[in-house]
Amino acid sequence: RVFALIIVACQVLLIDASFQPALVLDMAKILLENYCFPENLVGMQEAIQQAISSGEILHISDRKTLAAVLTAGVQGALNDPRLTVSYEPNYIPITPPALQSLSMEQLMRLIRNTVKLELMDNNVGYLRIDRIIGQETAAKLGHLLHDSIWTKVAHTSAMIFDLRFSTAGEISGVPYIVSYFSDSESLLHIDTIYERPTNTTQELWTMPNLLGERYGKRKELIVLISKRTTGAAEAVAYILKHLKRAIIVGERSAGGSVKVEKLRVGDSGFYITVPVARSVNPITGQSWEVTGVSPSVTVNSKEGIAKAKSLIAVRKSILKAVKRVSDIIKRFYAFKDKIPALLNHLVQSKLIEGLYRSVVDYESLASQLTADLQETSGDHRLHIFNCEIEPESLHNVPKIPSPEEVGFIIDALFKVEVLAGNIGYLRCDMMEDIQVLRAIGPELVKVVWNKLVNTDMLIIDLRYNTGGYSTAIPLLCTYFFDAQPLKHLYTIFDHSERNATKVMTLPQVLGQRYGSQKDIYILTSHITGSAAEAFTRTMKDLKRATIIGEPTIGGALSSGTYQIGNSILYASIPNRAVLSAVSGKAWSVSGVEPHTAAQASDALNVAQKIISAKHQKKKSGK
Numbered sequence: 001r002v003f004a005l006i007i008v009a010c011q012v013l014l015i016d017a018s019f020q021p022a023l024v025l026d027m028a029k030i031l032l033e034n035y036c037f038p039e040n041l042v043g044m045q046e047a048i049q050q051a052i053s054s055g056e057i058l059h060i061s062d063r064k065t066l067a068a069v070l071t072a073g074v075q076g077a078l079n080d081p082r083l084t085v086s087y088e089p090n091y092i093p094i095t096p097p098a099l100q101s102l103s104m105e106q107l108m109r110l111i112r113n114t115v116k117l118e119l120m121d122n123n124v125g126y127l128r129i130d131r132i133i134g135q136e137t138a139a140k141l142g143h144l145l146h147d148s149i150w151t152k153v154a155h156t157s158a159m160i161f162d163l164r165f166s167t168a169g170e171i172s173g174v175p176y177i178v179s180y181f182s183d184s185e186s187l188l189h190i191d192t193i194y195e196r197p198t199n200t201t202q203e204l205w206t207m208p209n210l211l212g213e214r215y216g217k218r219k220e221l222i223v224l225i226s227k228r229t230t231g232a233a234e235a236v237a238y239i240l241k242h243l244k245r246a247i248i249v250g251e252r253s254a255g256g257s258v259k260v261e262k263l264r265v266g267d268s269g270f271y272i273t274v275p276v277a278r279s280v281n282p283i284t285g286q287s288w289e290v291t292g293v294s295p296s297v298t299v300n301s302k303e304g305i306a307k308a309k310s311l312i313a314v315r316k317s318i319l320k321a322v323k324r325v326s327d328i329i330k331r332f333y334a335f336k337d338k339i340p341a342l343l344n345h346l347v348q349s350k351l352i353e354g355l356y357r358s359v360v361d362y363e364s365l366a367s368q369l370t371a372d373l374q375e376t377s378g379d380h381r382l383h384i385f386n387c388e389i390e391p392e393s394l395h396n397v398p399k400i401p402s403p404e405e406v407g408f409i410i411d412a413l414f415k416v417e418v419l420a421g422n423i424g425y426l427r428c429d430m431m432e433d434i435q436v437l438r439a440i441g442p443e444l445v446k447v448v449w450n451k452l453v454n455t456d457m458l459i460i461d462l463r464y465n466t467g468g469y470s471t472a473i474p475l476l477c478t479y480f481f482d483a484q485p486l487k488h489l490y491t492i493f494d495h496s497e498r499n500a501t502k503v504m505t506l507p508q509v510l511g512q513r514y515g516s517q518k519d520i521y522i523l524t525s526h527i528t529g530s531a532a533e534a535f536t537r538t539m540k541d542l543k544r545a546t547i548i549g550e551p552t553i554g555g556a557l558s559s560g561t562y563q564i565g566n567s568i569l570y571a572s573i574p575n576r577a578v579l580s581a582v583s584g585k586a587w588s589v590s591g592v593e594p595h596t597a598a599q600a601s602d603a604l605n606v607a608q609k610i611i612s613a614k615h616q617k618k619k620s621g622k
């Protein structure tokens with residue numbers, strides 16, 4: 001890309017013998033000595049030489065046009081919109097007066113004009129800084145700033161730090177500001193500034209000693225930015241954002257630069273504007289320069305303060321919500337051994353350290369909490385969600401169907417067929433509650449079960465069954481065992497009641513049993529879940545069925561839904577652990593592994609092949 005630039009430059013400049021390649025070489029020299037990305041200039045000189053000796057000639061005689069062409073060339077080549085070439089024969093550089101040379105009185109006036117503060121309701125401090133002063137000035141004015149400004153806001157419990165109008169400032173003041181919002185124990189590397197003309201790299205760190213008390217790293221901090229926020233203020237916002245110290249609210253900032261200089265090309269009337277320093281953030285490896293700082297919460301600049309206030313209110317309720325989630329887990333979560341780590345993680349590491357900085361509403365709180373709980377426990381069934389209306393499962397009492405509804409329910413839930421070779425096929429798409437099953441029982445036995453009970457083997461298709469009620473599992477299992485002895489199916493450990501229940505087959509069932517001898521095949525898919533999964537697991541555990549298909553979803557036998565305080569947040573928590581009747585160990589969090597893995601869509605085929613292979617073997621064995 002450098003080649004393109006230089007070739008354009010040479011082609012253009014060769015028209016006028018008085019420019020000669022000297023001007024291009026001067027421009028290149030300026031870039032080589034001043035441009036803050038020297039690595040992008042590798043090979044430039046060689047390219048220039050080559051272009052000079054072989055360049056074609058472009059006919060541009062107007063110097064302003066020429067400057068525009070050069071600007072386009074240099075920007076395109078180096079992909080940096082800050083590089084510009086101008087033709088200004090009458091340009092007189094103006095240097096703004098250095099702050100150091102101002103009298104104390106002038107400095108005081110400057111501060112009064114660029115700093116505003118206010119104490120808002122609920123002990124919220126408001127501090128607006130329109131110009132970030134540099135290190136030397138800060139040292140000079142330290143006591144004054146401390147007494148007249150800082151002491152008035154330092155004791156507040158939350159702060160709105162307004163940088164929306166901060167369009168000027170010095171990078172050397174950045175560590176002061178960031179330090180007041182961090183602690184003195186762990187010093188942080190916050191920025192690295194490289195200056196090309198001096199070829200020096202300077203690391204900016206938070207400071208161990210500050211005048212007065214720090215705001216510290218935990219109290220709520222909202223930083224407001226706007227599309228006018230430029231330079232040092234952008235550095236402050238960017239650093240606080242990536243340290244996760246502040247929530248940035250407003251509009252994407254201007255995307256300024258650490259330092260840009262306008263340099264004369266030789267003694268021509270051409271000037272080239274060059275960024276001579278750059279900032280690299282140690283956390284992101286990137287910078288706020290050119291692209292600006294993107295806010296975490298985007299609002300129109302005018303609405304910044306109102307949004308900040310409402311955020312502070314929402315975030316106050318987070319503390320309460322997290323504590324309540326901890327209580328719920330302590331009381332209801334079935335896997336006791338995981339509770340200490342969960343509570344420790346939630347309360348200690350996250351809340352106390354103030355690490356929920358990305359949380360700006362209930363939705364983001366829910367997803368953050370869910371991620372944390374799942375990561376710490378390895379249990380993907382732990383789930384926090386937000387819901388404006390009360391979720392149904394809180395009062396999930398099954399409805400007993402009327403006699404007219406019975407036929408309809410059976411049609412909806414079951415599909416029955418007798419396949420060639422006297423193989424029964426039963427597809428069931430939802431596990432009904434025991435009360436409902438009892439209500440539809442006589443009809444069910446008549447229209448479904450009696451068609452299947454005399455088959456030689458049975459395929460139970462649970463590929464479309466995402467679960468339902470677990471209350472009927474013992475009844476369903478009972479049909480596949482003999483009346484005596486009763487069979488121990490599994491043990492439920494109810495954490496909230498602190499007792500264990502052995503779940504057994506039932507002594508009596510309606511209709512005839514399938515018995516314990518004939519083969520059972522269960523078809524599964526990755527959506528086979530909750531009660532359907534529990535049924536599958538039990539049958540596999542007791543070696544009563546061959547499972548064919550995909551691993552099941554990995555759900556819980558029963559999860560409770562608990563409202564978090566009076567908020568719109570709810571926690572879904574497995575509240576019962578199930579122990580295998582065979583191993584005595586808790587059922588795993590992951591799904592049921594099939595005996596024979598197959599695509600769900602192919603599982604029925606595979607089952608039929610297995611059955612016929614077995615049949616062949618039996619025949620030839622006889």
Ligand SMILES: *[C@@H]1O[C@H](CO)[C@@H](O)[C@H](O)[C@H]1NC(C)=O
Pocket residue numbers: 199
């Ligand atoms: C800049 O400094 C580094 C080491 O500090 C050195 O390796 C490099 O050659 C220098 N570059 C120039 C152009 O002087």
Ligand SMILES: *[C@@H]1O[C@H](CO)[C@@H](O)[C@H](O)[C@H]1NC(C)=O
Pocket residue numbers: 494497499500501502
């Ligand atoms: C466990 O406790 C609950 C409530 O006290 C009770 O309903 C249930 O029957 C108990 N189970 C056993 C096995 O004692």
